[in-house]
Amino acid sequence: MTTGLLLAAAVAAGAAVVEEPVVASASDAALELDPMGSYETGIFDESAAEIVVFHAATQRTVVVNAAQGLVEVLDASDPAGPTKLFDVETVGVASDDGSVVSEGAIANSVAIRDDGLGVVAVENGDKTAAGWLVFFDAAGDGGALGAVRVGALPDMVTISPDGAYAVVADEGEPADDFSVDPEGSVGVVTLPDDVAAPSQDAVAIADFRGFEEGGPRTLPEDVRLFGPEVPTPDGDSFPVSQNLEPEYVAVDGTGTAYAALQEANAVAVVDLATATVTDIWPLGFKDHSREGNGLDASDRDPEDAPIVNIATHPGLNGVYMPDGMDAYTTGGQTYLVTANEGDAREWGDYVDGARVKDLGDAEETDAPALCAHSPLAGLTEDTDLGRLEVVTDLGLREDGSCFEELYSYGGRSFSIWTTEGEQVFDSGDDFEQIVAETIPEYFNSDHGETNLEGRSDAKGPEPESVTVGEVDGRTYAFVGLERVGGLMVYDITDPAGATFVTYVNNRDFAYSVEDADDPASALAAAGDLGPEGLAFVPAADSPIGDAMVIVGNEVSGTTTYFSVTSITEEPTEQPTEQPTGTDEGTPPGDDGTLDTLPETGTGTTVAALVAVGLVGAGAAGIWFRRRSV
Template identity: 35%
Template sequence: MKFRNIVWTGVAAAGLLIAGGQSYKVLGEEPAFFQYQGGHMNVSQIGQYDSGSGEGGTEILAYDEKLKRAFVTNGAESAIDVLSFERLDSGEFSMMKRLDRIHLAEFDIRDVDDITSVAAHPERDLVALSVVSDPKTDPGYVVLLTKDGKFVGKIEVGALPDMVTFTPDGKKLLAANEGEPADDYSVDPEGSISVVDLDTLSAKTLTFEGVPLDENVRVGSKGTVLQQLEPEYITVSEDSKKAFVTLQENNAIATVDLESDRIIDVKGLGVKDHSLPGNELDGKENGETKLERLPLLALYMPDAIDTFSTGGKTYIVTPNEGDARDYDAYSEEAEIGEIADKIKLNAEHYEGYNQKKLDRLTDKGLLDALADTKITLENGLNEDGDYEALYTYGGRSFSIFDAETMELVYDSGNEFEKITAKALPEYFNTTNDEITYDGRSSSKGPEPETVVTGDINGTTYAFIALERTSGIMAYDLSRPEKPKFVTFITSRDFSEDVEGDVSPEGLQFIPGDASPTGKPLLAATHEVSGTVAVYEFDSPKGKKN
């Protein structure tokens, strides 16, 4: 492996590495930590928590600034792990210990299965959990606890609450109720959004009945339109007046008016054309690293999103993961090779090709080379039963949308694959439970999972977690129309399939004035390894807001 502007410390390294003209002593007790580029932003890992539960042991984390305490969902144990951040020291690595483990079974709530999300109230002594019923198609619950783990109450919400969050002003609690179908589609509940009044502890569950959808919202699947709409994740504007909710399978975002508690509309995000320069990808699992223009249209399908404001405007940041409907009774997913005899590509769907060029590529065996590449059967079909365009899952990028219009302001194009190809050439497009070079090229690549924004010395940054590669990208958002890549970090140990911190699922930014070290921190929950990593940032002194 070639090292260029790289720092790598921990058990994956040996002896002394020289990077960027500086020496870095390897401490045997530290986990692997790797930083690619970074310039003036130096990052170090100062903490790690190991749940001991393995896969599913750490999924989503909520941090309480006053108590310097974190609440972490442990899906493997159907529990919440409580961690203290108070003993973290600047520039020094330490293993973090658990203060408590609170099991869902302790609350004596019948017919419940799992905790999917957690949120800590910014002021009050409240922690909220989203709890899925058994079966998942029944209405779920939001469970409220005190911050020392005592039961406060439960509130019924919609089916399969997948995410819960408090508004910044602390007045309301919101739940995204995904409403997934049963595997056999015997029951398919409608998706919804619940708004909880914290004074009365009562929920108003908002449905999509009568809500306007634009033409780009994906609703051509199995079931009614209301059954197909599946809220995934919520972010709230800084003034607590609006919420923005991803509907991942629908490739769309809903806007909620929190002053009137109504869903305003749902807007589709459109597609990313991989035939255009700048949008190249490695779409072939063939043992090579090759980014190229291909006749693929990517559905953005973001999962966990965030917002930031600048210049009087609010923007939504999306990690473009992708997600197919794939159940026992119905699946939209296929490989190109399975439908090759039904593909007749039409250049009108692609900006980067004319028909002559597209036909030439097909004649030279392009579809054979893409035989393993994953696509959806729900888009691209013409009246004759042929696929004129190929639609794939996720943009392998992050995007910025104008929150008011939902128009695309920026997309990172091919940068994630370009950067990881240089930073981790031996592990390019590996997956999260097995070291397999080029193993994810035919399906979502590095797979951006979640994003969080945070302010460091007056500059707003986006931190985007790559689920499969197991790393985090950092971008400067000073110019929303042209963000700048800053650094890439990972604390996965690539010497084993699952070692170190593997598969980041959730991110929590902790500003310097709320941090136990006095410097900004980023906490990342890693689902496959069941660990939490805490990173500390030393960054440039910028202009204060």
Template identity: 35%
Template structure:
């Protein structure tokens, strides 16, 4: 557990606060959390890196840990850079984690607008970062660097590369190309998965080592959500995150806005299936939520609401040769200048009919009464 904490706590300035069950507002000196007696969880702050970014600017957004050199590679969204941090001094009891080097977009040598993800090769030979194009709907880039942060090579991938990960055998790097539309929604690139062959090394790597896996309708279940019905499934699907099984055989891809997961056959470079994650029924006792952001009150209860999971991050583990996927269900919506799917319930009431067949916790009579009692009103 201690090693896990070392790798995780430095990732964000305040990430260690998030697991505490007590209020942390104004508790600047809180440095450890222990669970109830007899339980195993104990978390202690052992180091901190302060990026200097304002709250909400993503000063330390995504990290990868180099266990051999005890370095952390951290994405600094505020500076559009990768930062190399030194954890080796923690063994001497020093809590302030020093910055060894900052690598900016200019240092990467590609016409990019951002740095979105970082991953270290399983053998610790080099690391990679993903970088969307200046115009996010254009093809993006993956840049390979030495562990010291020196440029090795770069290749072009799909639109808006948002996350990268190496296969456990180190032979390939997979890229989740999210393919978000432009703000006017006049251009909506296809989401895709890029596969980069790195088994022969990455110095001098060219686009010839890059393959693209695209989505076709025949492998997509009919209940997978389309955000825009007038666009193709390939345009609708937006890969967000990838995990790979221990044998480097299959990849599991979160399609966040579509509330779905895709399964990829890595060797044959094809999508096997895309499956919907279904809906969570907030009418049953164990599922409750606070439905209003207007009443300035805490009001957690059951509602006639079906919620999509829409995972962002994924993790996987294997037991008895069966792979399990864990998902961090962030939820999301498309909200652009040219199109938005965000609506207030009050604006839907003339075009919405509650059907008790969809909710385990309500009869039709109960739903009809809730409507008469003002369910759709602003307050």
């Protein structure tokens, strides 16, 4: 749990930058984020701005616009007013294997090498068929250089730190009716030294067949395998390989890649030199009975009035299921940082989850009920855990007759892991606690629609992506929250002792686009909705002389630039007694009153915050202030 939050309103101007972004910082925060400017596509909820990457030599940003099957190249030399230069087309590009990128193909991800060699991961119009990597010159006019064929549904691509490889997560999702289920894999493409497309023989596929039954490698027991077994068109079946679906890839400086297997709740380790999956390690589960690991599990509270209710529950666990992931090195050791989003598998008639209240209801689900002896057995009402979405393949009694424990989607957190799979840090329930303290009237809001607790019964704030960067010798993790929005920033210099720094949300909750009479006007005023991709720009590469974070927002279709600056001023001494009215010592811009907070399941009330110094000046000399939006 965080302590010592200072809440204030930042002021910025520019397209899609709201007048008063939401800001909450720790009292000892060493840096601050400010939105500077944004590029708007004007496209709502169509993934018009997803993955972003910055090319330092040309001061360009390349943005995946999946809605139009292309990537957009922006001039970011003035981040306060980015402008579009041109598009990189992918459809119609000839591949070295003789195929052509087909109509209906979707651009999913992009990466750029320092010399300008760009690569786009392109999904086939038939997502179960093999996709492509399309190469282009990001420093030139964006013309295609060629393409190579990779696995089914290339979802994310990155380039190794030494520039030698493009590494792509081939997710291999099944057809929508589960009639076909391709194998998941990791493609490893050896890149040429110059800005040119590689040949098809430079492509190697790291698959999971070694982990099939009878194979040379052993799949750990806690790696989650579930769902229908679908034979290939040849009649073969590879239940492990078809079940494992790489979502995201991070590469360290030793020639090793790590692929997040989101639904399987695991990470695959890939040796790039041999294009071999050498290991798979499960991530384990989050114990929601532990203090500091609570969650708000219901959007329907007593009297059907949503309130903040972050509580712990014995017998309830979270399945981390990370989406975004990054790697960094400190103290000579490499660590992985994961954004623990969670994800359901729903294809055709198959759904892997159910609401708690529906367990045992044959009209709603095939899943059995809670066991009578389960500590959760009496918590199936909507006001308790009834509306919480849980997986149905975990927590069953050995005979499968009932659920002894329950497992919900995602960790509502970010974690730090060793490269052997040991968790050294998890942010617990920080994200929900911080949002509750900062904007309680929009706690767990959805993205396209402004509401209170719209996502409590699902994945809460839904951490989607993470990027790591260094500022003034300290290492920070920047975590995007897909639903309520904004960036959570933590100092992760000491991996086991990571600390909260600041939360910034460039969103105006007064505008609910899905409910608006004029959605276009509401979209233009709402700010950023649904952060998807993040890129950190070191100060040495930045056009402003300070570090930046660039965010692609898939729901608002905006690409927004944040400055990342150090706070060097000495803190102003606060009064030793809580001021009232307009007495001397009232914080600037405050009317002398303190906003109240709704009670939470862990007892977070204004009185409690006063007692520990979070509200008022008190002995700690710390002010808590919430901006009205």
